[in-house]
Amino acid sequence: MSVPYKFGQMFIAIGAFVAVMGVVLFLADRVRSRKGEVVQTVVFVLPATLMIAFGLLYPGLRTIYESFKDASAQKFVGFDNYKTIFTSEDQITVLRNTAIWVIVTPVLATLIGLVYAVLIDKAKIEKFAKALIFLPMAISLVGASLIWKFVYDYKATENQQIGLANQVLKWLGLDTYRFLLTEPWNTIFLIVIMIWVQAGFAMTVLSASIKAIPDDIVEAARLDGVSGMRMFRYITVPSIRPSLIVVLTTISIATLKVFDIVRTATGGNFNTSVLAYEFYRQSFVSFNNGLGAALAVMLFILVTPIVVYNIRQMRKLEAR
Amino acid sequence: MTTTTPEVPATATAPVPTAASVAHQKLTSPWASFAAIIIATLWTIPTIGLFISSFRPEEDVKTSGWWTWFSSPNVTLENYHEVLTGSDTKLATYFVNSIVITIPSVLIPITLATLAAYAFAWMKFPGRDFLFVAVFAMQIVPIQVTMIPLLKLYVDPPFGLPQLAGKFWTIWLSHSIFALPLAIYLLHNFMKEVPGELIEAARVDGAGHVRIFTKIMLPLMAPAIAAFGIFQFLWVWNDLLVALVFGGGNLDLSPLTVRLAELSGTRDNDWQILSAGAFVSLIVPLVVFLSLQRYFVRGLLAGSVKG
Structure with missing residues (x-):
């Protein structure tokens, strides 16, 4: 396809969409009386609802159904695919890695974000300092993975290093290290990438909520002689607890679905695969339909309680 | 959110x-x-x-x-010249693909979501609250769960609809579908905050829903729509999984992220290529970030549980 052809496709699609919506809305506006209300309701609600029904609801249910079938989606195998997830050695590694990701990433990203938010609060260059940490949120996880893959680049100790991490090891007089290959720590070095991306999110939310702590509480505590670490521990942290929970759960959700980092940095090799990546590998590389579906359902089961909790906390936060 | x-x-x-x-x-x-x-x-x-x-x-x-x-x-500047036009990398082509993928994938869901959000907030019809809760609940579905059946629908569509596989439509539609629940929920919350008297007064004056929507709601919703638009723009621009699955590895449909991820595997020692390539893909989000930081942060926080 040539470039003009692609842009042509895009403009035709946008034009068609705008024209159809415009004509339908215009016509709906012309129909008056009781019937008009019905027509207008249908025009407003139906397109989005149909897309959700056919694009999310039906495929979701279908995947649950397929997860009870074999690799080629022919025979029913009961819970065999789920049994595989919990018994096969490869899949247990996947579950273990996923658990490490989901525990380590939210805790460290939130901690770093919180500490940084406190440290730069009211600093002269606060806005600039925030932008530095927030910037990784704007770029793709593929880009972030490339940036870190370059940091982790390995050359034998006696050679010139081009990766910063190994150069630092060399400066410290240590041997160079295969960060992305050496198990089991390679998973941790992948997690560093996610922390690097997510800390900015934690910092932004927590900084705003720190600034919202009422001044009289702080003042009263100060008159009582509370200061420093104790102020942080007994006033700051309890006051922002709801935001802390929202940040932790939000990062957990993002982490459970992490796919791009694993694919770009290691391709899931060297025992670094996680649930969301394994789903992709089983479904689109190994073409094991049943297991892929079961992995997707596992992801759904794990994500659901966190999302529900997250939404409830957020609504509480909004109500305040 | x-x-x-x-x-x-x-x-x-x-x-x-x-x-x-x-x-x-x-x-x-x-x-x-x-x-x-x-x-x-x-x-x-x-x-x-x-x-x-x-x-x-x-x-x-x-x-x-x-x-x-x-x-x-x-x-x-040789590296940039090489990645953009070199026969092996040709990132200029993928840059075009990223643009062609992103713009409709932002416009379509925002339009449909704004309409639906208005209906859920200000129209009365039977089953409204149930339907809204159902849409809201769809946010918990990870996109992975929907992928294979959705792909089959594109390849072999029901009701004699035309086949979509191998066209940009599969990617546009998928991004639009995945954006809808969150977009409807967010915009609904904003719409609910508009005072009811404003709507009532317009209705008494004989304005229909279409007119109220275009003349009153859209202008009031502009900041919310912009915030979500920026979030969706970056989400689509930075996406790898949706493009990979629904583009089906077709190079004509692949955005920058897909190509870069591939180069990261095949040219993993050519850091002059990978570094320049990474910045070709990063330049757009960075410009958006630096110029629209205010909206950007709001939008990104709003959509943080999506995916």
């Missing part, structure tokens, strides 16, 4: 001591500043390293660390 999401305050507030600033002062400034500088350095150095490398000649990139550039500063 909350309507009251804290934004980054654009201006510093009055110098009333907050809990944090007190803690901050008492944490004895030298150590506090030191820790802040360490974090800020760790967060910027990796990007700077790759950025510098993208302007160094291939020979230099492969044989010496980017930190040596400061002592022997050789600069070239």
